[in-house]
Amino acid sequence: MLSIKNLHASIDGKEILRGINLEIKAGEVHAIMGPNGSGKSTLSAVLAGREEYEVTEGEVIFNGKNLLELAPEDRAREGVFLAFQYPVEIPGVSNINFLKTALNEIRAYKGLPPMEAKDFLALVKEKQKLVELDGKLANRSVNEGFSGGEKKRNEIFQMAMLSPKLAILDETDSGLDIDALRIVAGGVNTLKSKENATIVITHYQRLLDYIIPDMVHILYKGQIVKSGPKELALELEEKGYDFIKEEIGA
Amino acid sequence: MRAVILSLSKYLCSSIEGSFNMETITKINTTEKLINAFESSKNSLFGDLELREQAIESFSKQGIPNRKHEEYKYVNVELLLKRDFAISTATTVTAEQMANVQMLKDAFVVVIENGNFSKNLSSIASLPKGINIQNIAEATGNAAFQKHYAKYADVNNDAFIAMNTAFTSGGVFIHIEKNTVIEKPIHILHVSSAAENAIINPRNLMVVEENAQAKIVESFATVASAGKVFNNALTEIFIGANANLQHYKIQDENEAGMLLNTTQAYQEKQSVFSTNNFTLSGLFVRNNLNIVLDDEFIETHLNGLYLTRGNQVVDNHTLVDHRKPNCNSNELYKGIIEDKSAATFNGKIFVRKDAQKTNAFQSNKNILLSDDGTINTKPQLEIYADDVKCSHGTSTGKLDEDKIFYLRARGLSETSAKKLLMHAFASEVVENIKIEELRDYVEEKITGRFA
Numbered sequence A: 001m002l003s004i005k006n007l008h009a010s011i012d013g014k015e016i017l018r019g020i021n022l023e024i025k026a027g028e029v030h031a032i033m034g035p036n037g038s039g040k041s042t043l044s045a046v047l048a049g050r051e052e053y054e055v056t057e058g059e060v061i062f063n064g065k066n067l068l069e070l071a072p073e074d075r076a077r078e079g080v081f082l083a084f085q086y087p088v089e090i091p092g093v094s095n096i097n098f099l100k101t102a103l104n105e106i107r108a109y110k111g112l113p114p115m116e117a118k119d120f121l122a123l124v125k126e127k128q129k130l131v132e133l134d135g136k137l138a139n140r141s142v143n144e145g146f147s148g149g150e151k152k153r154n155e156i157f158q159m160a161m162l163s164p165k166l167a168i169l170d171e172t173d174s175g176l177d178i179d180a181l182r183i184v185a186g187g188v189n190t191l192k193s194k195e196n197a198t199i200v201i202t203h204y205q206r207l208l209d210y211i212i213p214d215m216v217h218i219l220y221k222g223q224i225v226k227s228g229p230k231e232l233a234l235e236l237e238e239k240g241y242d243f244i245k246e247e248i249g250a
Numbered sequence B: 001m002r003a004v005i006l007s008l009s010k011y012l013c014s015s016i017e018g019s020f021n022m023e024t025i026t027k028i029n030t031t032e033k034l035i036n037a038f039e040s041s042k043n044s045l046f047g048d049l050e051l052r053e054q055a056i057e058s059f060s061k062q063g064i065p066n067r068k069h070e071e072y073k074y075v076n077v078e079l080l081l082k083r084d085f086a087i088s089t090a091t092t093v094t095a096e097q098m099a100n101v102q103m104l105k106d107a108f109v110v111v112i113e114n115g116n117f118s119k120n121l122s123s124i125a126s127l128p129k130g131i132n133i134q135n136i137a138e139a140t141g142n143a144a145f146q147k148h149y150a151k152y153a154d155v156n157n158d159a160f161i162a163m164n165t166a167f168t169s170g171g172v173f174i175h176i177e178k179n180t181v182i183e184k185p186i187h188i189l190h191v192s193s194a195a196e197n198a199i200i201n202p203r204n205l206m207v208v209e210e211n212a213q214a215k216i217v218e219s220f221a222t223v224a225s226a227g228k229v230f231n232n233a234l235t236e237i238f239i240g241a242n243a244n245l246q247h248y249k250i251q252d253e254n255e256a257g258m259l260l261n262t263t264q265a266y267q268e269k270q271s272v273f274s275t276n277n278f279t280l281s282g283l284f285v286r287n288n289l290n291i292v293l294d295d296e297f298i299e300t301h302l303n304g305l306y307l308t309r310g311n312q313v314v315d316n317h318t319l320v321d322h323r324k325p326n327c328n329s330n331e332l333y334k335g336i337i338e339d340k341s342a343a344t345f346n347g348k349i350f351v352r353k354d355a356q357k358t359n360a361f362q363s364n365k366n367i368l369l370s371d372d373g374t375i376n377t378k379p380q381l382e383i384y385a386d387d388v389k390c391s392h393g394t395s396t397g398k399l400d401e402d403k404i405f406y407l408r409a410r411g412l413s414e415t416s417a418k419k420l421l422m423h424a425f426a427s428e429v430v431e432n433i434k435i436e437e438l439r440d441y442v443e444e445k446i447t448g449r450f451a
Ligand SMILES: Nc1ncnc2c1ncn2[C@@H]1O[C@H](COP(=O)(O)OP(=O)(O)O)[C@@H](O)[C@H]1O
Pocket: A011, A012, A014, A016, A034, A035, A036, A037, A038, A039, A040, A041, A042, A043, A052
């Protein structure tokens, strides 16, 4: 589904990603862990199409398409979804209106007619329940005045509404209490299928008790320095990131 | 991008000249021409000749302001008026054009056609008790009219007040009697369409007596016409003790229309006045909005939205004059500036020595969408009392890239993302429209605008 080869990216002339390689197949869950500043959010931003980052080398193929050539909206329409680490507040833009526009533009891209109003409302109801998002929040302006946890839940709600093929969750767990974490993880697990894949970016092993990854990758200074089965996350948690430094002789 | 540029007059000048070079400009001394025209027409004008003579004298002293005039330095109104204008003109508004500029189904509609009250086009036949609506030319015998007419707009303050007072040939007098509450809005529809270039001077007087409540909408539209219209419209508003007036102005003058719109309001004790100004189009729009808070516990809300593009020039000058203690005023003006257009916001707040415990807030926010657009914003607070809460803030920026990216990352095209954000920016002002039908109308205009 996703194939990243030797991806280099920089911002303001500073190289942040220094040769990332990653292969993800449909149905898989991959966890990316790494210390602060290692480039996790940069990787997700580059995949989502943030234009500030300059890709200097490498390629990303998503379901046979050259992802890096697509505009951000076309990536979304092809099925890439990024749950932002820091979702922005957009006063004056209603959550529901914006999702309706998003959904219908994605449908138009696929040659489908706009969704019927009542089908849309039914979908909103169903997905709202999934992430236990208060109906009032769904109707308010995008993330305006939401708590940290509500913002993260709103990201998962949006993901549920748009049913992407590849979901990238950028530290969706950070700042969540255990109940919220369970709800978010439950939402992600319910949406998991043989056809889609998930990249879970996290700082802590904790989330991986709820979302079991097929693979764990450790990102360090813009490179994946170690990959392994889910046990790698536990080892990392136990030994701390210093063990990585020792292991790679940094 | 240029923000808060004080010496932009050169640019404005060329912008306006640029839009005129399709016609030959005969450099007319309009001030002189108007003075001569007054002499020959003064005896056919209605009302108080003495007042008109004072006005023309004041006008001749002031002259049409040029860019050296402090209050008019951002817009070359002198140049706009350097063409052959008739003082009034036959109108050519068709029934179809009239239908296009209607905006409220449920309202008492007063039509001011090329500056004159049109009884035929108005629908005010069955007014409820306590409301009087009539042509000012026929109201000169009315006691309330006499008490308030030309008492608030001082001819010595501004050349356009003087011009209007000297030349007006019609307009509407609206009188809401004491304790009268009227739910249905009154819509004053100014529509212009002239066979030749014309300066028109409609004059309105609104008197909302003690403890009365009303909603008044003024709309301004120029429909396609052979001549160019310079509309020097003036409205005086009196709001009595405990009275409440919602006032709306919808300015949609199209590519050629020129509007100089003075609103002079006077508030008495505990009254509430909210005035909402929407400038949706127009080659040139200048608003002079002056409000005097002349007693205690008065509340005043000023909201404005201006959307400019092409070569348009929109200039909002507001003045909130706090004269007595314990009053609140709250002002929010927002603008979206596209292409080579230019907008000015000049907001003055006076807090006089007696006006202790005043709360006065002002905010002006702008989005500049092009590199060639200009926004000039100038808050002026003059505070002579020491126990007050006053604040002002201005901001000018582009649309937020983080927000655009967030929306695009959900599948919205860049265009829809921007549209949504502009709509959101404007909605803070639009939300203040309390007449649902009118709010829907403005919403639709804005949606269409950014489509
Ligand atoms: N917009 C930016 N401008 C400059 N440097 C940036 C920018 N975004 C990220 N960086 C730098 O890139 C590195 C990686 O950041 P980031 O991808 O956010 O790391 P992580 O998500 O792993 O904590 C950091 O050193 C950070 O300072």
